[in-house]
Amino acid sequence: MKLLKEVKKYTLLSIVALLIATVSSGQSKYDGRYGGYKFTDIAIAPSTPPIGQGLTGTCWCFSGIATMESELKRMGKGEYDLSEMWIVRHAFIEKAKRMSMLRRNALKGSGSIGDVPYIIEKYGIVPESAYPGLNYGTNFHVHWELNGVVNGYFKGVLQNKNGELSEGWINGLNNILDAYLGEVPETFSYNGKEYTPQSFTQELGLNMDNYVRIASVMHVPFYKKFGLEVSGNWHWDDFYNLPLDEMIEVIDYAVRNGYSLTWIADVTNRGYSKEEGICVYPAESLEQIPPDERIEWLKYSDKEISDMGNREVPGAFAVPVAERIVTQESRQKEYLNFNVKEDHGMHIMGIAADQRGRIFYKIKNSAHHRAVYQNGGYYYASQPYMKMFTISLQLHKNGIPPHIAQKLKIE
């Protein structure tokens, strides 16, 4: 617990420091959050407070755990802070086993949307206090050295210098993880009760079979399960393939019914602004704006339209920007061109509207570290952004509208 407080203290301190830095350097022209946008929350699914992933590539885990914590709240189990590093640790082991079978000489800290349920199913879960994962001299997560040594060790093993792999190498990896993240507790106490990881997981009552993944691509039939072709999908998870509009319908229905979602998306695009905490798909010319919206943008040149929504240009997002049309085809094209990649995992937990009445989704984001953190870890993402940049979703199957669930043959 003490450690946890320190983490929070650290996070708080850095927020204050960053705020001061931003204000004093005069870089922010706005009164703080979300640029020129004013958001009103419409529907909010239960969720826990945002937690920073520190200097790590473990967004996939923070977003997955955030979903599970939300699920516990929805189920009336109360507010839990579950251990992300428990998942990260065991995922390293599982990844190493699979990569060794594939003779693929790399072990990365990144992960897939399905990792959290996969690991919970296999290893259970523990509360944050039982496994904070901070055993290497810092009070917040910094994984660069850990990722390096784990990968280096694994590469050394896979050089297969003995002509056959030893029986000791998985133990060696376990011991490295023990050193950095801490040993796996056999028992721990939580709220005055003794638990094992298994008994704790059992008491939570989460059933991993209930969580399903959704994607929307054109190269496989809709309403079928398929293995999504993204490099992070190391254990070859299945995804249900939905038409784009139905994928958006799932998000709407889920959140309005209290189900939150894990969301993997591209964030290396000009409309993802860390400074403002907004995710939009800005038009770069009049032509890209849907015809029925063009009238209010006629007075601007294409360059002006483009600059308004370019995070690289000072003064961008000062007003709600014009966004692009997204179709199943345009999305597919960008996906195949590597312009839409699985950069970041976040947590969709609300629906909001901006001052023009357009629908945005409220996002819990664990990547505070680089951000100017004016938005407390909450971002808002527009519908066009969702349509263009969503790689995949994961949610409780009851969060899917019944007519879609029927087409997917989900009971």
Place this chain on the structure above:
Amino acid sequence: MKKYILSTLTVLFFLVQLPAQNHKGYQFKDQNILKATPIQNQGETNTCWAFAGISFLESEVLRIKNEEVKLSEMWIVRHAYREKAIRYVRMHGAVAFRAGGIVSDLPAIIEKYGVVTQSAYPGLNYGLTTEHRHGELHAALRLYLAEVIKNSNAILSTAWLNGFEGILDAYLGERPKNFEYRAKEYTPQSFAHYLQLPLKDYRAITSFDLYPQNSWVQFEIPDNWRWDSVFNISLDNYEKTILTALQNGYTVGISLDITDANFMKERGIAVVPAPSIASIKKSDKTGQWEKITLAELRKINATKEVPGPEREISPLIRSRGFANYFITDDHMVHIIGTARDQFGKLYFKIKDSAYRNGVKKNGGYVYISESYLFYKSVAIILHKDAISSDIVKEM
């Protein structure tokens, strides 16, 4: 495990007892063989230094306590790895991280970490039970450290050394806090004490005239990772020191160049045939070789089937060899005594742990001629009481 070792030892023992038929035209007669333990196999590892060093110290225990004990080589290897890793990281990786070492590492490591029996720490925790194989372990350790020194967190973690030791735990086994020996409990420290090894009394000596004579020099060989100093003496004194030590009952650990066609692993013989009549050493220019012709010499050298006249070794050849990489510290062995061939020429009897490089029909013993030893030896380690007092005074 114990049973296995026992049976291998038995087999080895038999091999040792067999007449050394592989020497062909060479007929050796052991002369002055000092107490030593049975030969061990270093397997597919570069840990000859630990095997030679442990063999040397086991002979020392026999000399001092008249007790035969089998000590753990992998205990030494493991702690050497720890020390090497610390140094490698402090040096930002600007030193080699190798499996090798030198015999004088052992007293230093035992001083710091104690020592245990082989049964308390066999170091075989990775699925192999018959033979050590460190290819995977070393590659994993090396690439692990290569990542640590990148310092990618901008501050070194407090966990890296624990993680490194975790790898060693996985492959070689966890360090026992206590272990039993002859029905008594020991810690690694108390066991070192029990053995009565005079760890501070061992001296490393070399002889290269490119260093000042009778002075301690930081020895520039790749496996001297502790930057240890050796005492440099004249070649005459070096030869005398080795011979007198053996005569007086002290065995000698030695670092040797064996990447030489005249180090005949398969036959267990190493000699330095004289390339010309003029280069024949004085003591070989007598008796049957007094009037040898160049043609006869070439005939003997062509097959090396029988002993022939050998080359005179001078400080100059040694210095030239050392400076030009044909005297390198590629192997460590243990001199346990002397022998003579059918012509009365002196050889050193060597305990060699390197089985992997050749069929050791003679069970790991090699007879090395005086010329070879004095030519190709890099350095020795021995007890200071075995060294002449004139030299010790200079130390």
